[in-house]
Amino acid sequence: MCTGMETKISCNLPNENITGYISRPGDIIIGGTFPVHFQITYSDFHFTSKPPELQCQLISSEFYLSLQALIFAVEEINANPELLPNVTLGFQIFDTCKTLQRAAQATLLMLSGGKEMTPNYHCYKGAPLAGIVGDPASKRTILMAQILGLYRYPQVSYLATSPILSDRNLFPSFFRTVPSDEFQMRGLAQLVSHFGWSWLGLLANDDDYGQFGLQIVKQEIIKAGACVAFAENILTSKPDRNAPHITRLIRMSTAKVIIVITSDSDFLIVVEEMLRQNVTGNTWIASDAWATSTLLSNRRFQGILSSTIGFAIYHGQMPLFNEYLNSLSQSHLHDLFMMELWEQTFSCKWLDQEKFHALMANGTMKACTGEEKLESLMMELEHRVSLHVYTAVYAIAWALHNMLYCTHGYGALHAGTCATISSFYPWQLLHYVRNVNFKTKDGSHVFFDANGNPPAMYDIVNWRVSANGSLEKVTVGKFELNSPDGTIFNVYGAEIIWNNHTQVPLSKCSPSCPSGSRKVIVPGKPLCCYECARCPQGQISNMTDAVECHPCSWDTWPNLQQDRCLPRAAEFLSYDEPLGYSLAVISSLFSLTPITILGVFICYKKTPIVRANNYFLSCLLLFSLFLCFLCSLGFIGYPQPEKCLLRQVAFGMTFTFCISCVLAKTITVVIAFNATKPGSRLKRWTGVKVSYCVLLVCTLIQTFLCVMWLILSPPFPEFETDKKPGVIIINCNEGSSIAFWCMLGYLGLLATISFIVAFLARRLPDSFNETKFITFSMLAFLSVWVSFIPAYLSARGMYTVAMEVFAILSSSLAVVICIFLPKCFIVLFRPKLNSREHLMGKSRGKK
Structure with a gap:
């Protein structure tokens, strides 16, 4: 290091005429870089003569006020007896004109002592440099951080957000008072999810800021289930920024919500092109680089940019700062920047007294009088950037304060030593900056994490048209990663205005699928471009845009809209159903028929025709037919367990007994007529024993089958839900279908x-046609039950039971009609035929 006197030595670089800086002496110096001018005039470099200096134009009022925030913070600290007592801070502030060249020059000048640029040397005796506050642009900040990191000078940026700067290996001495873009981009993706936007456009600068942001946002959007309609770069190397192509793309796209990750000056060119092509109706999501831009607040852009929502750097309170700015406007000759801002704002020129009178005489230019008021300009700006400059100065000041009050033996440096405030090394202060922890006057907690980042906190702002027609930014929410109450994302939705409405705009590739339907992905298209399909039978969806439908429980079924499940209708052959009570009435009436005939037989039991029909077997048959008619009632009504257990068994036993009686009657008749032949051996079988044996044996076989059925696999109630949509068919499961068909067989x-x-x-005598009647009855019986089998197997629900009831009634009635109706007709209406002679066929011979 060069030491000694303030004399020029031979180790300097070629002299550069550096303009655009403000300085103030002090015991310790804080440096600062600000893009006070945001436009420069380029010259062609032929190198036939010395290249001219950069010509900076157009003052940025926002960054000029940020510069004043540094001066204000230094003055406030110097006036505070409790912070750095007996230590006066000074400053060196440089205008970078938004160029890398000026940023590098300013950095080297401050490291060299503030006089001339001499790399690796501090050649002028003076106050030590504590650190540098700057720069706002990540590109320039990276260049400065690479230089400052070599010597471990603390650098605190108030607006550089590139995530690359979090790499402590590359930038060991870098800190910032705004969060890294990584937090912001994830927050923007959460904002998209919060409002339910699933079809988005992305615009981003083709620099590090835009491309990293584009990558993170795109990744987070896809992870949240949304889709990107287009992702286009704003080409900063082109004068038109590729605006015509971008505008055409936006007009043709169906995406109505577009995330823009760029600076306000670059986006301004795109907005101007959209204004020319009259592209409106989009909702813009702004990154912090333009979310509070005054450049885009012109009333010309309200048709395009109103309802914009975005992330802005946190806006806190700076007590007395407005008063400080107002005092500056009254002393307008405070610095050259103020004079230039005054001329630019009021379109006038500062002139000496002689030129003033000459100018007033010819009237070619308006002269600045000093009576103009800057208060309106000051009030329009929100001082968001200024607050973070203010915080950055205080972070360095508190680090110096902690170093000042270090106690030897207990210090943070090696062996408990402390640095001397008047002659410290930059790496010693760096330790204190890294561990700084304080609260600002508005209560905000300031500290740096291991990567030099502050607590991630953003305001969510909404652009709306103000009373004067310009676009104002209203805070409508907050994103705070370290929120005390744990609420990271908080949006006051009721306060947001969307194109003069309060309803959130839609941005979808496909219209929402209503409840009762689900989304069907279209092959070859993004996931957000889908078709809607009704839910399959038996399933519902009770929300819009359902990915899948859900089946109802076994006892419920979807309504017509398929958006909720309703209890299934129970179906069984009920007495309340027309079919049920009709069959019950028919069964009851038909059961009276065999009872009536039985009564007739009892009354005429001594008559020949009744006696010839085996009176006792006929009575048993009529009684069994009565039971057959009544057993059909067991199939009607709710299938209780007891009813299921007994109804088929009762049917089988009564019909077995009935057919056994018919078989016994048939055998008895055959034996009786064949026994009359001379020498017949059947005479011994003419008694009633044969009939009873047939009846007993036939019935016992069916009884055995039914008992085994009930023991091994008894019938039980069953709820069937898959045979008829929306209906629970309550029936009796036969338990063993083999047993059922064995019984029926x-x-x-x-x-x-x-x-x-x-x-x-x-061929027995015609006058006794009992066998013919039995033949007809059995033919009818078999016809009914053979027809029953396919009908039973094809029927569903209560109609299965109804078919069986109908078969029972039909077959029972066939037996009654074929066997007993002719006899009753003779007994009641042809008594002359009810004689022994007629039965024996003798009546014909008498004629």
């Missing part, structure tokens, strides 16, 4: 035997 076997025996005996 045995009945068919008995009926077939009876039919065959009766058919073979059909």
Whole structure:
């Protein structure tokens, strides 16, 4: 290091005429860089003569006020007896004109002592440099941080947000008072999810800021289930920023919400092109680089940019700062920047007294009088950037304060030593900056994490048209990663205005699928571009844009809209159903028929025709037919467990007993007529024993089958939900279908035997046509039950039961009609035929 006197030495670089800086002496110096001018004039470099200096134009009022925030903070600290007592802070502030060249020059000048640029040397005796506050642009900040990191000078940026700067290996001495873009971009993706936008456009600068932001936002959007309609770069190397192409793309796209990650000056060119092509109706999501831009607040852009919502750097309170700015406007000759801002704001020129009178005489230019008021300009700005400059100065001041009050033996440096406030090394102060922890006057907690980042906190702002027609930014929420109450994302939705409405605009590739339907992905298209399909039968969706439908529980079924489940209708052959009570009435009425005939038989039991029909078997048959009619009632009504257990068994036993009686009658008739032949051996079988044996044996076989059925696999109530949509069919499961068909098959076997025996005996004397009647009855019986089988197997629900009831009634009635109706007709209406002679066929001979 060069030491000694303030004399120029031979180790300097070629002299550069650095303009655009403000300084103030002090015991310790804080440096600062600000893009006070945001436009420069370029010259062609032929190198035939010395290249001219950069010509900076157009003052940025926002960054000029930020520069004043540094001066204000230094003055406030110097006036505070409790912070850095007996130590006066000074400053060196440089205008970078938004160029890398000026940023590098300013950095080297401050490191060299503030006089000339001499790399690796501090050649002028003076106050030590504590650190540098700056720069706002990540590109320039990275360049400065690479230089400052070599010597471990603390650098605190108030607006550089590039995540690359969090790398402590590359930038060991860098800190910032605004969060890294990584937090902001994840927050923007959460904002998109909060409002339910799923079809988005992305615009981003083609620099590090835009491309990193684009990558993170795109990744987070896709992770949240949304889709990107387009992602286009704003080409900063082109004068038109690729605006014509971008505008055409936006007009053609169906995405109505667009995230823009760029600076206000670059986006201004795109907005101007959209104004020319009259592209409106979009909702813009702004990154912090333009979310509070005054450049885009012109009333010309209200049709395009109103309802914009975005993330802005946190806006806190700076007590007395406005008063300080007002005092500056009254002393307008405070610095050259103020004079230039005054001329630019009021379109006038500062002139000496002689030139003033000459100018007033010819009237070619308006002269500045000093009576103009800057208060209106000051009030329009929110001082968001200024607050973070203010915080950055205080972070360095508190680090110096902690170093000042270090106690030897207990210090943070090696072996408990402390640095001397008048001659410290930059790396010593760096330790204190890294561990700074304080609260600002508005209560905000300031500290740096291991990567030099502050607590992530953003305001969510909404752009709306103010009373004067310009676009104002209203805070409508907050994103705070370290929120005390744990609420990271908080949006006051009721305060947001969307294109003069309060309803959130839609941005979807496909219209929402209503409840009762689900989304169907279209092959070859993004996931957000889908079609809607009704839910499958038996399933519902009770929300819009459902990804899948859900089945109802077993006892419920979807309504017509398929958006909720309703209790299924129960179906069984009920007495309340027309079919149920009709069959019940028919069964009851038909059951009276065999009872009536039985009464007739009892009254005329001594008559020949009744006696010839085996009176006792006929009574048993009529009684069994009565039971057959009544057993059909067991199939009607709610299938209780007891009813399921007994109804098929009762049906099988009564019909077995009935057919056994018919078979016994048939065998008795055959034996009786064949026994009359001379020498017949059947005379011994003419008694009632044969009938009873047939009846007993046939019934016992069916009884055995039914008992085994009930023991091994008894019937039980069953709820069927898959046979008829929306209906629970309550029926009796037969338990063992084999047992059921064995029981029914045995009945068919008995009926077939009876039919065959009766058919073979059909040639008995005509006057006694009992076998013919039995043949017809068994033929009808078998026809009914053979027809029943396919009908039973094809029927569903209560109609299955109704088919069985109908078969029971039909077959029982067939037996009654075919066997007993002719006899009753003779007994009641043809008594002359009810004689022994007629039965024996003798009446014909008398004629």
